[in-house]
Amino acid sequence: MNPASLYHKLNDLLGLLGGWLRSPLLLVIRLYWGWQFFLTGKGKLAHLGRTTEYFASLNLPAPKLNAILAGSTECVFGLLLLAGLGGRVVPLPLIGLLTVAYATTEQEALHSIFSNPDKFVTADPFLFLLAAVVILVFGPGKLSLDALLGKKTSSGD
Numbered sequence: 001m002n003p004a005s006l007y008h009k010l011n012d013l014l015g016l017l018g019g020w021l022r023s024p025l026l027l028v029i030r031l032y033w034g035w036q037f038f039l040t041g042k043g044k045l046a047h048l049g050r051t052t053e054y055f056a057s058l059n060l061p062a063p064k065l066n067a068i069l070a071g072s073t074e075c076v077f078g079l080l081l082l083a084g085l086g087g088r089v090v091p092l093p094l095i096g097l098l099t100v101a102y103a104t105t106e107q108e109a110l111h112s113i114f115s116n117p118d119k120f121v122t123a124d125p126f127l128f129l130l131a132a133v134v135i136l137v138f139g140p141g142k143l144s145l146d147a148l149l150g151k152k153t154s155s156g157d
Contacts, residue, residue: 026134026141027084033131034082037094040128041074058104073097081135084144087151091132098129 044051048067055063055070073093080090102110102125109123120126140146 022138023141023143026138027143029131029134030081030084030140030144033128034078034080037074037078037081037128039078041071041076041078044071044074060104070097081132081140084140084146085149087139087146088136091136094132095129095136098125098132101125102129 044067048064048071051067051071052064055067060066074097077086077090077094080086081094102123106123106125109119112119
């Protein structure tokens with residue numbers, strides 16, 4: 001057997017394995033990060049005074065309204081992400097929220113994205129953003145409420 005043929009067989013086998021693991025991986029990402037979004041939003045809402053003060057210190061307009069909107073968005077869309085309901089639409093407001101977080105609380109990390117990528121990827125919003133982008137790109141997977149309700153969940157599913 002020549003090396004090219006062996007490579008193609010191994011590649012095909014790994015592609016098959018990856019296909020089987022796609023939905024369980026998307027489930028784990030949705031469960032963990034959906035819950036983390038919910039908890040973060042719940043914390044913002046439970047301590048609205050502190051959150052409002054923090055937002056005011058960042059010079060955000062209407063800090064109380066923005067605190068309520070941010071916390072509510074994280075709670076509601078975090079639970080929808082966790083459940084896999086709303087497919088690729090649900091990550092969009094979360095991505096928007098995280099973009100604002102980078103622009104307001106992590107400006108140095110944002111400006112260092114190319115010059116010092118470690119600073120960007122170790123900033124607090126990064127893993128939340130990565131999880132939301134993964135679900136946007138691949139959909140919620142077959143192990144989701146969308147799939148249970150018969151909605152198209154992702155390409156290849």
